[in-house]
Amino acid sequence: MSLTYDDVVAKYEPVLGLEVHVELNTNSKMFCGCSTIFGAEPNTQTCPVCLALPGALPTVNEKAIESTIKIGLALNCSIAPFSRFARKNYFYPDMPKNFQISQYDEPICVNGYVDVEIETDEGTKQFRVEVERVHMEEDTGKSLHVGGATGRIHGADYSLLDYNRAGIPLVEIVTKIVPGTGKYAPEVAKAYVSELRDILRGLGVSDVKMEQGSLRCDANVSLRLIGSDVLGTRSETKNVNSLRSVERAVRGEMIRHAELLNEGERVVQETRHFQEDTGLTRSGRSKEQAEDYRYFPEPDLVPVAPDAAWVEELRAGIPERPSLHRKRLQEAWNVPAKEMEAMINADVLGIVEATVALGADPTKARSWWLGEISRLANERDTAIADLSITPTDVAAIVALVEKGELTDKLARQVVEGVIAGEGTPAEVVSKRGIKVVNDDGALMAAIEKVCAEQAETAEKVRNGHLPAAGALIGAVMKETKGQADAARVRELLLGHLGQ
Amino acid sequence: MRYGLRVGDVDGASAESVMNLTREVGFGKEVKRRIILGTYALSSGYYDAYYGSAQKVRTLITQDFTNAFTKADVLVSPTCPTTAFKIGEKANDPLAMYLNDIATIPVNMAGIGGMSLPSGLADEDGLPVGFQIMSPVMKDERMYSVGAALEAALLSKWGAPLLDKAPIMGGAK
Numbered sequence: 001m002s003l004t005y006d007d008v009v010a011k012y013e014p015v016l017g018l019e020v021h022v023e024l025n026t027n028s029k030m031f032c033g034c035s036t037i038f039g040a041e042p043n044t045q046t047c048p049v050c051l052a053l054p055g056a057l058p059t060v061n062e063k064a065i066e067s068t069i070k071i072g073l074a075l076n077c078s079i080a081p082f083s084r085f086a087r088k089n090y091f092y093p094d095m096p097k098n099f100q101i102s103q104y105d106e107p108i109c110v111n112g113y114v115d116v117e118i119e120t121d122e123g124t125k126q127f128r129v130e131v132e133r134v135h136m137e138e139d140t141g142k143s144l145h146v147g148g149a150t151g152r153i154h155g156a157d158y159s160l161l162d163y164n165r166a167g168i169p170l171v172e173i174v175t176k177i178v179p180g181t182g183k184y185a186p187e188v189a190k191a192y193v194s195e196l197r198d199i200l201r202g203l204g205v206s207d208v209k210m211e212q213g214s215l216r217c218d219a220n221v222s223l224r225l226i227g228s229d230v231l232g233t234r235s236e237t238k239n240v241n242s243l244r245s246v247e248r249a250v251r252g253e254m255i256r257h258a259e260l261l262n263e264g265e266r267v268v269q270e271t272r273h274f275q276e277d278t279g280l281t282r283s284g285r286s287k288e289q290a291e292d293y294r295y296f297p298e299p300d301l302v303p304v305a306p307d308a309a310w311v312e313e314l315r316a317g318i319p320e321r322p323s324l325h326r327k328r329l330q331e332a333w334n335v336p337a338k339e340m341e342a343m344i345n346a347d348v349l350g351i352v353e354a355t356v357a358l359g360a361d362p363t364k365a366r367s368w369w370l371g372e373i374s375r376l377a378n379e380r381d382t383a384i385a386d387l388s389i390t391p392t393d394v395a396a397i398v399a400l401v402e403k404g405e406l407t408d409k410l411a412r413q414v415v416e417g418v419i420a421g422e423g424t425p426a427e428v429v430s431k432r433g434i435k436v437v438n439d440d441g442a443l444m445a446a447i448e449k450v451c452a453e454q455a456e457t458a459e460k461v462r463n464g465h466l467p468a469a470g471a472l473i474g475a476v477m478k479e480t481k482g483q484a485d486a487a488r489v490r491e492l493l494l495g496h497l498g499q
Numbered sequence: 500m501r502y503g504l505r506v507g508d509v510d511g512a513s514a515e516s517v518m519n520l521t522r523e524v525g526f527g528k529e530v531k532r533r534i535i536l537g538t539y540a541l542s543s544g545y546y547d548a549y550y551g552s553a554q555k556v557r558t559l560i561t562q563d564f565t566n567a568f569t570k571a572d573v574l575v576s577p578t579c580p581t582t583a584f585k586i587g588e589k590a591n592d593p594l595a596m597y598l599n600d601i602a603t604i605p606v607n608m609a610g611i612g613g614m615s616l617p618s619g620l621a622d623e624d625g626l627p628v629g630f631q632i633m634s635p636v637m638k639d640e641r642m643y644s645v646g647a648a649l650e651a652a653l654l655s656k657w658g659a660p661l662l663d664k665a666p667i668m669g670g671a672k
Contacts, residue, residue, distance in 0.1 A: 054502065089541075093514075153514075294541035296550060 005251060008223075008258040009183035015231060016178040016185050016250065017220035018129070020196055022171045022206045023139060023213070024067045029167035030138040031058030031101060031301075036169075038212060042162035050138075050167035052097035057300050060085075064136060064169035065108070065304060066314065067205040071171055072109025072134045073315050074199050082305045083108040085136070085298040090291070093153070093161055094140040102137035102172075104295040108304060109134035114199070116191035117323075118184055127184075129192045130176040141166035171206075177231075185221075185254065190247040193217050197243075198322040210241050217246055221253040223261060232257070233267040237281050239274045249274045252281060329353060333362035339370075346374055348384055351391055358395035361402075368394050372412055376419055389418045396425045409482045410434050437484045440492060446479040447472075447493050462497045469493060532593060557608045564609045568635045573645050576602050578615040578629025602631060612639045614646050617661040618653065625666050 029036055032049035048056035072079050086104035112131035117124050142165055147157030173196065181188045197208045197215060208215045222234035235257070237249045252274075257267050272281035319325075326349070330340050333356070343349045348369040355365035369384065373394070377384045397414055400406040406414060406429070417428030429435070437443060450472055451458040460468040469490065476489050507520035526534070540549035567574060579599055589595045606613035611633060618630035630649070634642035657664065 292543050294538065294543075294546075296541055 003255055003258050003262065005183070005255060008254050011226065012223040012254070012258055012261070013179070013182060013226050013228075014185040014250070014254050015222045015224060015234075016175075016181060016189055017234070018175045018178070018189060018192060019218040019220070019236075020173045020193065021216045021218075022071070022173065022200060022208065023215075024064050024169040024171060025204075025206050025214075026061055026063045026067065026169050028061060030061050030064055030136070030169040031167055034167065038214075040164055042160075042164060045164040046166070050096075051163060052095075058101065058298075060301060060304065061169060065306065067169070067203070068108055068134060068136050068171050069306060069311060069314050070203050070205060070318060071173070071200065072112065073311075073318050074203055074321070075109070075112035075114055075131050075134065075173070075196075077109035077112030077131060077134055079306060079311050080106065080108055080110060081308070082106070082303055084303045085301045086295045087298050088137075088293045088295055090293055092140075092143075093159065094143045095166065096141070096163065100137060100140065101298055101301070102295075103135035106303075107133040107135035108306075114192060114195055116188060116195045118187045118191050120184060125184075127178070127181060127188050127191075129178050129188070132174045132176045134171060134173050137170050137172060139165050139168040139170045186247040186250040189219060189250045190243050193246050194243050195323060202319050202322045202325075210243070213241075216240075219246060219249050219253070221250055221257065222267070223254060223257045232261070233269050235267065235270055235272050235281070237272045237274050238284065241274075241276065245274055245276060245279075248279045249281065252279055256281070333366075335362070335366065339366065342370060346370055346384070348374070351384065354391035355394045355398075358391055360395040360398040364398045364401075365391075365394060368398070368415070372415055373419075376416065380419075387419050388421055389415065393418050393425055400425065400429070404485065405429075405436060406434070407436055407482070407485050409477075409486075410436065413482075435483060437480045440488075443476070443480065443484055443489060443492055444496070446476050446484075447489070447496055450475040450479060451493075451496065458497060461494070461499060464499070466494075466499065469497075469499075528590075529593065529596075560605055561609045564605070564611055564633075564635070572634075572641060574633040576631045576633070578602060578631045582621045582624055582626035582628060606631075606633055609636075611636050612642045614642055616646055616650055616653075618649075619661070620664065627661060627665055 023036075026036060028034060029050055032047050034047050034050055035045045037045070049058055069079055083103060084106040085101050086106075087099040088102045088104070089099045091098055110133050112134070114129045114131065115126055116129060117126050119125075141161055141163040143153070143162075144160040145151055145153050145156035145158075146160065148155035153159060175192070178185075178188065178192075193215075197210075200206050200208045200215070206214055210216070216238075217240045219237045219240055220234045221237070222232040224230055224232045235253055237253055240246050240249045253272070260267050268283075271284035273284050274281050320328075326340060326344070329349070330337070340349075343352055343366060346369075352362070352365050352369050355369070356362050373384060373387065373389060377387055380387070394415075397406065397411050397418075400414075401408060401411050413432065413434055414425050414428045417423075417432060418425060422428045422431055454472060454475065457468050457471055461472065472493055473486060473489050476493065477484055477486060480489075504521055504525040505517065506524050508517050539545060540553070564574075580601060581599065603613065603615075612635075613631055613633045615629040615631050617627050619628055620626065621628050632642050632645050632649070634645075654660065
């Protein structure tokens with residue numbers, strides 16, 4: 001029996017819980033000096049500590065603690081004056097120590113929240129997602145099990161292990177259960193991860209690339225009958241590698257749970273793996289026999305007791321929340337939400353903001369970065385940020401157009417020149433000899449020439465058929481090598497033809 | 500198993516089986532006993548009753564030492580309750596073996612400094628006896644000063660290191 005989503009939410013209330021793992025972008029690993037650069041040859045970024053050779057001792061990465069505190073502060077958490085690392089014991093080859101250094105009952109940040117907004121049938125609505133804890137740990141190595149039907153370690157012919165990732169600083173952000181989202185649970189989940197990603201990017205503490213695994217989300221979902229306060233059994237879905245997948249995974253699990261419950265079956269408490277192609281989850285390992293990690297305080301590390309003054313210093317440096325910042329910009333610039341979205345997606349918001357700060361009109365700045373410059377970046381198959389044009393250049397170009405020293409068309413040539421490395425806008429203008437033909441006499445000469453060449457068209461305009469003027473204006477612009485102001489040409493042309 | 504013993508590593512043997520066999524053969528009874536005890540004490544359901552309670556008891560032990568050090572600069576005790584017993588003599592009585600550590604374990608529990616000095620030969624069997632000196636946390640230098648003074652006094656009393664007077668091991672009397 002297949003249920004529709006509407007059937008599910010008419011009967012059940014979803015209860016969400018989200019665990020997000022974030023790889024920090026520190027230069028070295030959490031407990032040793034190894035490099036953290038992504039994509040290196042396997043096992044080239046390892047040392048006795050992250051390979052767990054006998055006698056090796058860990059040392060905490062101060063920068064990682066700083067980043068974690070910043071994350072906690074940005075998520076409105078309390079920073080614990082005293083916190084400890086703990087050993088999480090499990091036996092699997094991706095952790096050569098046979099335990100992961102993590103935090104257990106004394107995490108560094110607790111009790112925060114993130115407010116997210118989503119569009120509902122009743123308009124924009126805000127949901128508060130409470131954060132239970134933010135703690136530090138180390139990432140595991142990567143394993144690839146070759147041979148065997150399942151791709152798992154059991155039944156594999158052999159396994160390949162890459163410990164470059166083992167020991168990379170990882171921060172886990174765990175929400176409390178999020179009740180009361182009703183049918184909007186999938187959207188709330190997506191909005192939360194999206195907001196979190198923006199906040200982390202704003203802090204500059206992680207690359208937050210879901211597709212590369214530097215931000216990973218596990219979605220816990222359970223259902224309960226509407227009106228009931230008894231929580232249902234939850235499943236935990238891993239391998240959710242995009243924002244869209246977060247939404248799909250939650251929706252898919254809600255439907256799967258409801259189908260089981262309606263059939264009188266039991267939801268099994270287990271880890272499931274999201275499959276990008278089908279949008280469904282498949283069963284991973286069961287958590288029925290509760291995993292027992294036998295946590296205990298890590299004896300090789302001293303407790304983390306951040307100085308209150310240091311925490312306050314970090315708090316002072318937390319940037320405005322990206323979503324609020326955007327809202328403020330959107331109001332100040334008076335741009336529609338869609339345009340804001342376009343700028344965010346093209347990753348030009350910051351650069352547009354910088355251009356506006358240099359005096360450019362917001363609409364003009366936006367249109368340059370999002371239009372012509374984006375197009376040139378695409379053409380060159382490069383990121384806008386890697387082009388050699390700066391907000392200062394664009395602001396200068398906008399100013400030249402405003403002063404009438406450049407037409408839009410000429411300005412495009414200047415942009416191209418700057419990107420080609422010919423110098424500042426002023427240098428490009430002088431080197432290329434670009435200038436607006438302001439001399440009405442020269443324009444009139446061109447107009448007369450064009451009207452003579454295209455007498456038939458000119459006659460149409462003379463007789464009041466104004467749309468025909470476009471072709472003549474185009475020809476005049478061509479005649480003046482694009483250096484004329486099209487508006488002035490139109491004015492003169494129409495005057496010349498008695499209109 | 501890169502270091503030392505490796506058992507059962509034949510074609511088709513799983514990693515798990517090689518590990519099982521190696522540990523089965525390689526670990527002695529006492530090691531296995533401690534692994535099982537430790538695992539049990541940390542298991543969910545037993546954690547609070549054993550590990551959790553033990554942590555609280557440890558705090559009490561620490562406080563006890565702190566109090567004692569308000570009255571004395573260092574504490575002293577025998578290092579062990581008995582002189583050395585023969586190898587294997589108490590292999591079937593682990594509790595009796597554990598008792599042998601009774602005087603030194605509190606130092607580890609409390610996180611303070613402790614050292615053992617040879618202090619003489621027992622009247623009963625002529626075997627060496629250790630003398631323990633304990634000092635407050637971060638006061639190791641006090642422990643070394645007392646130890647050095649005691650060592651100097653004993654040496655001058657004996658006229659030679661204690662080792663010279665100890666019975667020869669290996670059956671010879």
